[in-house]
Amino acid sequence: xxxxxxxxxxxxxxxxxxxxxxxxxxxxxxxxxxxxxxxxxxxxxxxxxxxxxxxxxxxxxxxxxxxxxxxxxxxxxxxxxxxxxxxxxxxxxxxxxxxxxxxxxxxxxxxxxxxxxxxxxxxxxxxxxxxxxxxxxxxxxxxxxxxxxxxxxxxxxxxxxxxxxxxxxxxxxxxxxxxxxxxxxxxxxxxxxxxxxxxxxxxxxxxxxxxxxxxxxxxxxxxxxxxxxxxxxxxxxxxxxxxxxxxxxxxxxxxxxxxxxxxxxxxxxxxxxxxxxxxxxxxxxxxxxxxxxxxxxxxxxxxxxxxxxxxxxxxxxxxxxxxxxxxxxxxxxxxxx
Ligand code: NAP
Numbered sequence: 001x002x003x004x005x006x007x008x009x010x011x012x013x014x015x016x017x018x019x020x021x022x023x024x025x026x027x028x029x030x031x032x033x034x035x036x037x038x039x040x041x042x043x044x045x046x047x048x049x050x051x052x053x054x055x056x057x058x059x060x061x062x063x064x065x066x067x068x069x070x071x072x073x074x075x076x077x078x079x080x081x082x083x084x085x086x087x088x089x090x091x092x093x094x095x096x097x098x099x100x101x102x103x104x105x106x107x108x109x110x111x112x113x114x115x116x117x118x119x120x121x122x123x124x125x126x127x128x129x130x131x132x133x134x135x136x137x138x139x140x141x142x143x144x145x146x147x148x149x150x151x152x153x154x155x156x157x158x159x160x161x162x163x164x165x166x167x168x169x170x171x172x173x174x175x176x177x178x179x180x181x182x183x184x185x186x187x188x189x190x191x192x193x194x195x196x197x198x199x200x201x202x203x204x205x206x207x208x209x210x211x212x213x214x215x216x217x218x219x220x221x222x223x224x225x226x227x228x229x230x231x232x233x234x235x236x237x238x239x240x241x242x243x244x245x246x247x248x249x250x251x252x253x254x255x256x257x258x259x260x261x262x263x264x265x266x267x268x269x270x271x272x273x274x275x276x277x278x279x280x281x282x283x284x285x286x287x288x289x290x291x292x293x294x295x296x297x298x299x300x301x302x303x304x305x306x307x308x309x310x311x312x313x314x315x316x317x318x319x320x321x322x323x324x325x326x327x328x329x330x331x332x333x334x335x336x337x
Contacts, residue, residue, distance in 0.1 A: 061109070097123055243308060
């Protein structure tokens, strides 16, 4: 398994397990036993970074992760990346990166995760209702208190990261990044390269689109976010599936690999990146060995670009996932610190 250092301190695998789906919420529910088996299978296969967040399943993802890591010796084998800055009320999330809320969240996360320290604590979304300096200062205090090891941000732009770094040391940024969602190439990726931040790429499989098993007949249960994801609808879905088929043919012909391996490999070839893989069953992790030990040459990169230009000419960003800001949910928060 390839490794990378986050913040010059934390040595982790370049494939990280993402546990949003394991929380169930917005993914049509969860199965605890299968989720625990998935987490343990990832560790057996060499994954040493697991990403979660309080809002995933409103605590459920962290709870399940805590349970999975409670088996003797497992916690010491992995680094936990969790988040702060999204609250919820009556099952509806909203951004809140205020000092008081962050402190409450950290205590709750440590309890659910059954751990004494969170290895990488990321601000989940920028919160325009809280001065960024207050968020950064609170995280720096938590680091000094030993409750978190490293600080990261998520869904931040370059300007927000620059302001944050003036107050607290930043180790990483987590952003949407995959073959079909490349908005961060304009600013965030170059900024991270310039300033030595590790990039945790979320949705590396574009919510399963790049797994190679998606079809236009597939239906999604309950609150699965793919029911509202514009990529999974009508003509746009057909266009993405056409791109997946062409990428799969290219990967098989040139490297003897499936499109899933190509998609993850592509993320790993883009700099100091980690690919977060949202697997929900041990079997989904079976292809993990196929991601390692090879590289994409310049000709293949150019051929990939040509396929994307031809088949995914009008890409859509994953903006539909962004939670509302606090002042939209609680008007009293407007202007509050
Ligand atoms: P993803 O990894 O692109 O896709 C996850 C989905 O892909 C799974 O639910 C599964 O869907 C499918 N899949 C995975 N392996 C497969 C396989 N071998 N064969 C077939 N299908 C497979 O999306 P993601 O979970 O949204 O992103 C990864 C992680 O990034 C998350 O878990 C979370 O930790 C993080 N994330 C962070 C943010 C943020 O704002 N910071 C936002 C999104 C995600 P099925 O249901 O079809 O099995």
